[in-house]
Amino acid sequence: MKKPNRNKSISSISSSTIPTTSHVESTALPLDFELFSSYSHEQVHIYDKLCSSISSICEIAYCTSEGIIICVPQTYQRLSSSSQNLSSSSSSSSMLISRISYPFQSTDQTNSITTNSSSYIFFEKIKTHHLSRLYESYKRRPTSLSSFDRLLCFDTNQYKGFRRCLFSPCDITLNQGQSILACITCAHEVFIYEIISSSKRFFLSQSSNLKFDLTKYLFEHVQFEKYLHDSDDEHDYRLLYFHLTTNILWNRNGTLLFQLQYSGHVIIWKFNRLEKEILAILDTKICKPLVMTWNDDCQILVIIGKENQRKLIQIDGMNVCDINIQENDYMNAEHAELIKLNEKNLILIESKMNYCLFYEICCTSTQSYECNQIDHRLLPSPIIGFHHRNSSLIIGCEDGSIHSLHISTESTPKILDIKLITTGQIKSCSRKPLLLRHFHLSANDLLLARIFYSPIVAPNVKFGFVLCTLHRWSSTSATTTFDEIIENFLGRIDRPLWHSSDELAVILNEITRGTTHHYQQKKIMDENFLSLQRLCRLQSLLNNTKQLQLIENQLLQNYRQRFSQILTSHFSKLINKLSSIESLIYTVCCKDDTFSSSNLLLCPMCNTSLTMTTNDLVSCVCVNKHIWPRCCRTLLPLPFENAQTCSLCDRTITLIDIHDENYAHFAKYKDKDLNFLFSSICTYCM
Numbered sequence: 001m002k003k004p005n006r007n008k009s010i011s012s013i014s015s016s017t018i019p020t021t022s023h024v025e026s027t028a029l030p031l032d033f034e035l036f037s038s039y040s041h042e043q044v045h046i047y048d049k050l051c052s053s054i055s056s057i058c059e060i061a062y063c064t065s066e067g068i069i070i071c072v073p074q075t076y077q078r079l080s081s082s083s084q085n086l087s088s089s090s091s092s093s094s095m096l097i098s099r100i101s102y103p104f105q106s107t108d109q110t111n112s113i114t115t116n117s118s119s120y121i122f123f124e125k126i127k128t129h130h131l132s133r134l135y136e137s138y139k140r141r142p143t144s145l146s147s148f149d150r151l152l153c154f155d156t157n158q159y160k161g162f163r164r165c166l167f168s169p170c171d172i173t174l175n176q177g178q179s180i181l182a183c184i185t186c187a188h189e190v191f192i193y194e195i196i197s198s199s200k201r202f203f204l205s206q207s208s209n210l211k212f213d214l215t216k217y218l219f220e221h222v223q224f225e226k227y228l229h230d231s232d233d234e235h236d237y238r239l240l241y242f243h244l245t246t247n248i249l250w251n252r253n254g255t256l257l258f259q260l261q262y263s264g265h266v267i268i269w270k271f272n273r274l275e276k277e278i279l280a281i282l283d284t285k286i287c288k289p290l291v292m293t294w295n296d297d298c299q300i301l302v303i304i305g306k307e308n309q310r311k312l313i314q315i316d317g318m319n320v321c322d323i324n325i326q327e328n329d330y331m332n333a334e335h336a337e338l339i340k341l342n343e344k345n346l347i348l349i350e351s352k353m354n355y356c357l358f359y360e361i362c363c364t365s366t367q368s369y370e371c372n373q374i375d376h377r378l379l380p381s382p383i384i385g386f387h388h389r390n391s392s393l394i395i396g397c398e399d400g401s402i403h404s405l406h407i408s409t410e411s412t413p414k415i416l417d418i419k420l421i422t423t424g425q426i427k428s429c430s431r432k433p434l435l436l437r438h439f440h441l442s443a444n445d446l447l448l449a450r451i452f453y454s455p456i457v458a459p460n461v462k463f464g465f466v467l468c469t470l471h472r473w474s475s476t477s478a479t480t481t482f483d484e485i486i487e488n489f490l491g492r493i494d495r496p497l498w499h500s501s502d503e504l505a506v507i508l509n510e511i512t513r514g515t516t517h518h519y520q521q522k523k524i525m526d527e528n529f530l531s532l533q534r535l536c537r538l539q540s541l542l543n544n545t546k547q548l549q550l551i552e553n554q555l556l557q558n559y560r561q562r563f564s565q566i567l568t569s570h571f572s573k574l575i576n577k578l579s580s581i582e583s584l585i586y587t588v589c590c591k592d593d594t595f596s597s598s599n600l601l602l603c604p605m606c607n608t609s610l611t612m613t614t615n616d617l618v619s620c621v622c623v624n625k626h627i628w629p630r631c632c633r634t635l636l637p638l639p640f641e642n643a644q645t646c647s648l649c650d651r652t653i654t655l656i657d658i659h660d661e662n663y664a665h666f667a668k669y670k671d672k673d674l675n676f677l678f679s680s681i682c683t684y685c686m
Contacts, residue, residue, distance in 0.1 A: 034471060034472045036073070036447060036471050036472050036505075037071075037095045037469075037470045038095075038467065038468065038469045038470065039069075039071050039095055039097060039467075039468045040465065040467040041066075041465075041466055042463075043464075044065050044161075045064060045161070045462050045464060046464075047063070047065070047161075047186070048063070049335075050164050051063045051064075051163070052437070052439075052440060052451045052468075053165050053166045053167045053181070053440065054440040054441075055167040055179040055181075055195070056169060056172060056179070056443050056498070056499055057498055057499075057501040057648070058072065058073055058442050058443070058447065059072050059195060060072070060095075060449045060468060061165045061167065061195075062165070062466075062468060063165050063183065063184075064162070066099070066101075066161055067101040068099065068100040068162050068181070068183060068193075069098075069099055069466075069468070070195065070207065070208075071095040071096070071097055071470070072095060072098075073095050073447075074198075075504035076199070076540065076649045076650055077511075077540060077541050077543065096201070098201065098207035098208070099207075100162075100193060100208050102160055102161055102162065102186065104116050104118075104187070117187050117189065118213050118216040118219065119215060121216075122219045122243035123243055125219065126224075130224050130225075130230065133230045133231065134231055134232065134237065134239065137232045137237075138240060160186050161185075161186050163183075163185065163188070165181055165182065166181070166182050166183070166248055166249070166250060167179055167180070167181050167250075168180035168250050168254035169253060169254045170255075170271075173498065174273050175194070175273055175274060176679055177197050177498070177646070177647025177648050177685075178194050178196060178197055179194075180192060180193070180195070181193045181195050181208075182248050182250070184245050184246075188245045188262070189213065190213075191215075192212040193209065193210055194208065194209040194211050195207070196208055196209070197648060200645055200680075211274055214259065214269070215243065215245070218267065219243070221278070222281070227239075227242065227283065238263045238288070241263040242265060244261060244262040245261055246260050246289060246290070247259075247260040247289070247292055248260070249292055249293075249301075254271060255271055255272070256268060256269065256279070257269040257271060258292060260292050262288065262289070263283075264285055264286040264287065264289055264305070265281055266280075266282045266313065267280075268280045268281075268315070280318050282313060282320055283320070284303050284305075286303055286305035286309045287305060287306060288305055288306040289306075290304055290332055291333050291334065292304070293337055293338040293348075294338065295346065297340045299314070300312060300313065300314060300346070302323070302336065302348060304333045304336055308325055308328050308329070308330065308332075310325065312361070319366075321368060321369055322367065322368050322369065323369045323370075324370050326370070326373075327373065331352040331355075334353075334383065335350070335385055336386075337349040337386045337393065339388065339409065341360070344362065344363045345363070346361040347361075347407070347409070348360075348361055349393060351383035351395075353383075354378060354380065355376055355377075355379070355383075356376060356383060356395060357373060357376045358376060358407075358413070358415065359371050359372060359373050359374065360372050360413060375415045377405065377415060377418050379403065380399060380401060381398045381401070382397065383396070383397055384397060384438060384439070387439070389445070391407055391408075391409065392404050392406050393405040393407060394421070396450075398435050399423070399435075399436065400423060400436045401420060402420075402422055403419065404418070405418045406418070431454035433454060433455075434452050434453075435452065435454065438450070442473075442501075443499055443500075443501070444499075444500065444502050445473060446473055446503060447470055447471065447502045448470070448471040448472075450468075450469050450471070452466070472506065472509075482510050485503075485510065489507060489534060489538070490534050490535065493528060493531050497533050497684075498648050500534075504537065504541070507541055511541055511542065527554065527558065529555070529558050529559070532554055532555040533555065533684055533685070535551045536552055536555055536684050537685075552618050552632075553616060553617055553618050555683070555684065556683065560589055564589040564590045566673045566674065567586050567589055567590055569673075570673070574665065577665065579664065581662045582663060582665055584600060584636060585636060588614075588635050588636065592614050594612070594613050595611070595612045595613075596611055596612075601639060604628065605626045606622060608624060609622065609623075610622050611623075612635075612637070617635055631652075632653060632682050632683040632684060633656075633676070633677055633682065634654050634677070638652060638654065639654065642655045642656075642657075643655060646681055646684075647680045648682075648685040649682065649685055651684060655680075658670050658678055663677075666678075
């Protein structure tokens with residue numbers, strides 16, 4: 001049985017740092033960090049190093065044999081847990097934990113996959129209908145096969161859970177505030193999950209939805225005759241792996257998903273929110289592909305296979321180009337990063353064990369590229385991942401250390417400097433060895449997530465101890481006092497509030513530690529909508545009720561003015577055709593008078609009409625002086641029915657169905673000017 005445990009001791013992590021050199025002062029790289037929160041459990045196994053991902057709203061997902069574990073630091077205060085009621089001795093912010101189980105796991109005790117899995121059905125079709133001759137020839141191969149070859153040859157699947165996961169970097173406001181997670185299962189299938197936001201998990205009976213089984217979709221919609229050719233040639237054995245996925249990768253805005261198969265094929269999916277289509281299936285002819293890396297600036301995908309087989313794909317023309325290697329060291333790459341140097345040259349960075357190698361890729365013709373090694377560095381332990389940040393490359397190593405590599409991208413690319421940022425060993429943990437498997441920085445580089453794994457070394461045992469830690473990640477110019485943290489948060493009006501989830505988590509952590517009693521709210525100087533949003537969330541975290549009501553009303557006045565402009569432009573000549581609800585919304589937003597809800601929306605206490613004024617957009621009152629809250633989107637009184645929770649905070653808003661006849665005219669603009677009205681995100685977060 002798993003034994004979950006939340007570890008909240010800061011003293012369990014030690015950090016040693018090295019001062020920043022003059023070469024990298026301009027990048028303001030972090031020097032140290034403190035433990036923010038952690039979660040651990042036993043008797044689980046991690047298959048791959050690339051096992052985790054972090055979303056734009058600070059959801060941390062990592063894959064184990066028991067499923068995908070999702071840890072979310074709290075970013076808002078619930079009414080039942082005000083800062084006054086929290087213990088001042090609390091040193092860490094808690095994380096909300098949920099798990100996604102593998103859907104095709106058998107019910108017996110063999111840890112096997114059921115015959116209902118997409119991978120099993122797909123392979124049965126391949127070996128009996130499309131590649132029967134090739135499969136029979138493959139089975140007669142010598143017995144000295146790799147474990148993966150034997151797994152495929154004998155049709156057994158003795159694993160469960162997930163191998164890799166990757167959050168889509170898409171704008172979550174386009175998907176009702178829910179993030180999208182792509183993952184590779186233990187059977188090498190690809191699933192797309194919709195992760196239910198932490199605020200809604202309290203009101204729904206699930207934490208995720210399986211939206212797409214891409215392996216099943218591929219099986220049902222692709223003409224295999226175009227890609228699978230039956231023969232006895234041993235060079236075609238790779239085609240038997242066509243249904244198995246080794247790697248996945250999103251582009252920068254989440255509109256493209258690259259799926260790399262063990263057969264060497266690359267499947268390129270095009271996503272529009274949660275609508276998908278296969279854009280192309282390209283055969284790189286690479287035997288045993290290992291890694292792929294994408295550069296969004298030049299729209300180029302590089303595939304790296306065993307013994308340095310390399311292919312370059314130009315997405316614009318869907319061309320597969322050769323990369324010629326001058327000197328081949330025949331070492332297998334485990335991670336790669338592609339950086340644009342200029343219009344014709346690229347920098348390819350690869351990790352091979354504890355070596356970090358730099359290559360320059362030069363375009364020699366439309367179908368051929370030259371690859372030359374220009375530099376390398378030796379790290380103290382095997383490399384487990386890269387994080388490209390400005391002109392630096394942050395490198396994580398298996399021993400827990402993190403290094404910064406400063407790169408020159410001038411006409412002559414070279415490594416300027418490498419330094420140790422920090423080492424993080426867990427003193428209180430008796431598990432040996434404790435290996436770092438993966439790491440991620442949050443959207444604003446304020447939090448660092450690390451996944452540690454300690455295997456249990458015993459015969460016929462394949463599980464161990466997993467620890468997920470979340471750290472405060474600060475730089476030399478980072479804010480130190482709570483006032484400075486707040487001012488920095490209020491000043492970041494260049495990005496939406498949901499994209500500052502790591503900042504919100506840090507602020508709430510400071511509040512729970514009781515370090516905010518000296519904070520003095522400054523006078524509001526900027527009445528910008530985004531500024532008011534941040535002020536509202538701050539006052540909500542501080543539980544400053546009086547100030548919060550004033551700023552909320554000020555924000556809603558700003559919102560009402562913008563909303564009225566949209567309604568006037570579309571419906572000023574169609575007022576008589578609007579439904580009663582639409583007409584009431586139009587009147588409340590576009591006319592500066594006092595209105596009555598008439599018989600549409602009555603006071604829940606006494607069934608009398610509610611009076612709404614333009615001076616107070618937060619609440620309304622009935623003739624018996626009962627005060628009732630108003631919806632921050634429709635500006636009408638909140639109904640008991642048709643209510644929902646905002647996906648990004650704990651506020652209640654009106655649920656508007658796009659098929660509701662009461663909103664038929666508004667629904668015509670649900671994908672354009674009135675998309676916010678049909679979203680599950682409130683005005684304070686959108």
